[in-house]
Amino acid sequence: MQSTVVTVSDMDRKTSRTNHETQDTEATTPLNHVPDGVTLGTDVPCWYYFTRPILAILIGGVLFGLGTALSLLYFTQVGNVPYLLGPVFLSVGLMFLVTGLVWVPVVKQRLEHKALTKVNGKALQVHEQH
Incomplete structure (x- = not known):
């Protein structure tokens, strides 16, 4: 920004x-x-860009694990678990997990592109050779 x-x-x-x-x-x-605490330009730490993808991966992992546990409880008939609760948590958790895992390389590629196109604060002109 x-x-x-x-x-x-x-x-x-x-x-x-x-x-x-x-x-x-x-x-x-x-x-x-x-x-607060974030400066603009090149002084932004690298982990700042990866916080949201890592958070999506963590939430997805927790929901996926919870869905697996609830599905196992339902199919083994150990607890009184509603029928769709396990599959819903499995699907939502998998969605968050895959989104976070795809988001990490996108952020990495964006940071590499930003580093390649800037030298000493001046933007380079990238020419494609045919």
């Missing part, structure tokens, strides 16, 4: 547009909210 600086002209606020001595002012409030 990059912060955006908005330039507001004083001439827009005045009714007479004949005064040419007005200067542009810059607003210092960013348009996008940045969480």
Whole structure:
């Protein structure tokens, strides 16, 4: 995320547009909210980008394990478990697990692309050779 600086002209606020001595002012409030402790640019730690995929993997693993346990309890008739409770937890857990596992390489590729296209804060132009 990059912060955006908005330039507001004083001439827009005045009714007479004949005064040419007005200067542009810059607003210092960013348009996008940045969480506390996170700096923009290259100072963001790598783990910050991987927190949501890892959280999805953990939630998916817990739900998948819970669904497996509930399904085993139902099919062995040990406990009084409703019929669809196990398969529902299995499917939702598997969905979270697969989403998180696919999300990790996507974030890794995005970070590699960002590192390759920036050198000393200047964007490189990537030319394809045919």
